[in-house]
Amino acid sequence: MRRPLPLFAVLAALLSVAAAPPGRAPTDPTRTPGTPAYAVELSSDATGAHWRGHERITFTNTSPEPLQELYLRLWDNFRGGCTTPSVRVTGLDGTAEVDCTALRVPLPRPLRQGAAGTVEFDLAVDVPDGIDRFGRDGAFSYIGNALPVLAVRDGTGWHLDPYSQLGESFFGLSSDFAVTLDHPTDILVPATGTAVETPGGPGRTITRVGARQVREFAWAAGPFSRIAGTSADGVRIAVYSAANVTAADARAMLDLSLRTIDSHSARYGAYPYGDLATVIDNAFEFGGMEYPAFVLDRVRPSAVIHELAHQWWYGIVGDDQYRAPWLDESFAEYAMDVELGNTKEGCTAATPFKTPEERLTGPMRYWDAHPDRYEAVIYDHGSCALHELRRLIGPETMSTLLHDYARDHWYGVSTTEEFKAAAQAATPVDLAPFWREHRID
Secondary structure (H helix, E strand, C coil): CCCCCCHHHHHHHHHHHCCCCCCCCCCCCCCECEEEEEEEEEEECCCCCEEEEEEEEEEECCCCCCEEEEEEECCCHHHHCCCCCCEEEECCCCEEECCCCEEEEEEEEEECCCCEEEEEEEEEEECCECCCCEEEECCEEEECCCCCEECCEECCEECCCCCCCCCCCCCCCCEEEEEEEEEECCCECCECCEEEEEECCCCEEEEEEEEEEECCCCEEEECCEEEEEECCCCCEEEEEECCCCCHHHHHHHHHHHHHHHHHHHHHHCCCCCCEEEEEECCCCCCCEEEECCEEEECCCHHHHHHHHHCCCECCCEECCCCCCCHHHHHHHHHHHHHHHCCCCCCHHHHCCCCCCCCCCCCCHHHHHHCHHHHHHHHHHHHHHHHHHHHHHHCHHHHHHHHHHHHHHCCCCECCHHHHHHHHHHCCCCCCHHHHHHCCCC
């Protein structure tokens, strides 16, 4: 078997393939570790459900406060629990916390502001049975959030929120990934980023994937059917279909994805990654799941449009998905409505708050405790609120606001306070009553 390139060679080669997209990442001096780069080598068994290899992470302390420890997020261990973790890290002296989804790694010495550090370890990933964003549907494995990534520390401390099955807990800073996947040739591995395939050992293929300025890395593995095309703006999109998807439906999802990615680009700024994988399986019980340059979905057009909108609202314009889920879900739902021509006239009356405690800006902690209200408030009322804002300040002002807000937070992190300030700066209308009415605080 031909060995993969050394980690540093992989990183250099893949990141030259995935050309640096335009834009800048606004920085908060308290958010750290900054400028993360991940170099990963993994080899699968014959099924594509079990992976073994090595991961190396380089980073910088961007905070004025010395960095004395790191936390690795291993969110997928929630599926197996601490007794049988699905993601195992060896070679580090760390302590597992938060249901084994956070691994505390003390640094040998405090890292001052501007200083760089490295952590590396051996990695094992075992995809559990049961179709999910991390799970198996027969021969098809879906591997979201499996790579350990650095937790974020800011002025509020470390973000070590628990896993949420209802929504997302995932919060990361824009990072570079260079991932080498050694797998059987009859298994395709759609993934975040730009891929280059070369022959491996007998019956095996080496897929090297590079992605810049993305928040996380996801992939799938299985005997998918694949079709591909290029949008008018030059975005390369491939649709990977499980066995339960017809060729006609796969073609329809590809055509929809090609149109939609350009429409979203026109409204929020040009899609920067060059490639995108749309992975379709009609057995998914969820509506869809977004990752940078990679989405999981069923054959459902509205859901595909929503998940592609997440490339901007969460992917390019980041947010803390656990503590402020409206900043990506409400915005992606609004973007879906705009694409479909749905203006949601009179929606406020149709999506009322049910209790005094409900807030559009409530965290996943609240929605996990009130799951029957999550979609109604975050998706329905959240998108409604943005439609009402458009009606209040005018459609042209709203379009400019969202385009410029995305530009100003490109590869950065959005907060509710920043969006409220940007919206108020865009209009002479006093928005204080609007924020109160829609419980945006």
